Amino acid sequence: MRMSDLMACDVYAADGRCLGRVRDVRLVMDGPVRGSLAALRVDALIVGGSAFAGRLGYLRGGVRGPILLSALMHRLEARAITIEAGDITHWDVDERRLITAARAIQRGDPDR
Amino acid sequence: MTDGRVLHAGLHVLDRQMRDRHGRLCGKVDDLELERNEETGAMYVTAVLSGPGHLLYRTGRRRIGTWLAKLTSHIERSSLEDPGRIPYDRIKSVGVTVDLAIEANELATFAAERWTRDHIVGHVPGSRHDADE
């Protein structure tokens, strides 16, 4: 499976509601060491919101200004939610469907 | 290094410039390969994919991308089985650039560079020298 396949998937709640498309994937470098680095583990999915705004780095990358752009980007990303990888019950990547059992859906990204 | 660093694929890894072990530019991270560990259920990044075929796949042209990637999948004298696929253990660091532990000429992206060099640029006088002064 590829990252681009994963980022083309839509995520659904257990009740069938579509929560949005996977826009980014949070990785944590805490796996067993392979070569020089610890393995990168898929930790959570950022779902919904604007891929464009996310990629620019205003929310998760620490970009700070200018104020106008910053405010605009936060607005665009406001609808993004974070879903822990462990909460995904069905990884149907071929059908581009992921189903999550998560009940408490967090808004925004807790990192920054 | 188990520093527990947090990265976001789209923000910190994809489309990053790669450098080989000598610091030479050798393409960009066009896609990442993921594998699921069946016992623990955890999903890990197992390789970096780089090359025009992989870039096309990522931007939606799946069939052409896969075909193109297969086309450039054989390079002599490469330590990699698939020169478009850099296994995770050959990555030295992930930062402003993604630094690799291998040589640029082991990569599929370098095949076109080598062809251009051997068939076009190499024949032009002065191509092997630094510009004057």
Added chain:
Amino acid sequence: MKRVLGIFLGILTAIGGFVDMGDLVANAAVGARFDMNLAWVVVVGVVGIVVYAEMSGRVAAICGRPVFDLVRERLGPRFGLANLVASFAINLLTLTAEIAGVAIALSLVSSVNYLLLVPFVMVLVWLVVWRLSFAMMERIFGLLGLCLLVFVVTVWRIGPDWSQLWSDASSPVIPSDENVFSYAYYAIALFGAAMTPYEVFFFSSGAVEDGWTVKDLNENRANVFIGFPLGGLLSLAIMACAFLVLAPADIGVDTLSQVALPVTVTVGKLGLAIALIGIFAATFGAALETSLSAGYTVAQYLGWPWGKRLRPVEASRFHVVILMALVVALLIAISGVDPVKVTEYSIVLSAAALPLTYFPILVIANDPAYMGDEHTNGRIFNMIASVYLVILVVVSIVTIPLMIITRAGS
């Protein structure tokens, strides 16, 4: 002492290298047609390029990454590709205009039809890109470009009523025989001539080529804050010459020779010779920059090795792209298209495409992960930079409609 000399040379190079075919044509055409009523646009454009170049130079010096590398990273491969295609196409148009400009300057000296000189110019440009070092190339053509100071001398010699000139320029009106649409169209053309995108691709890639680090930031700022505005003054001098000499005689600017006419009339043959050297240097230098930019944009998007600092065999695809761009420019130029028209299209479209590359630079200049905490944009700088982002987006939106309404300025 050596450091001061270096900075001084850098500033001189920036002044002489500021003007290109677009500035020559636009400033003269506007001066002849609109008097000094669009002079304020040059000022706005110069402040814009100062902001833009300072940011890209700073980004390149601190994180060693040039514009197009970052464009793909921040905008993603799809937007980045659209950006690349648009920028490359406009760059190609600009390259064509510059090569035609060099050929015309040479034809004015040699009385050979400029079309015959175009292939010669193309080969010369390629040779210089191939063999002359980056630093040498910048210096020589930048310093020779200072010959354009003859336009300033010309204005001085004419001895206009300075207070009248100042009041004309500082209280602009739309001339009675023009309408608001053509005024706006030429404002955009002037703006695009001052804030050329290739300037920034070249500038930021050049910073990496020259190996700039944090220590060079002040020198970068000197070049940009002093050199560019003085270069802008050269542009205004060209406009003033056209206003003072061509406008009263009702001469429009359709050819490059008319740009230099005020100098001939006022200073004589010697003045013309110096002006032609300056025009040659300005357009040749710009041809070098745009052909290198063709290579920089493609190579940086795809991650190929790039740069004049590498031996050609180490950056083969980069050099092949440059050669191909030169060949295409040659073919377009030789097909007999009006070089002044090509120049106009290139600057107007450049203006429309500015947000594409300005926006990612603005974002990165605010990213502490790349710039370190001390080198991100300051609050005031950010305010000015944001204002310009709005200006660029507005310009971008109105350009094509204006082009259609005014039928490209006729």
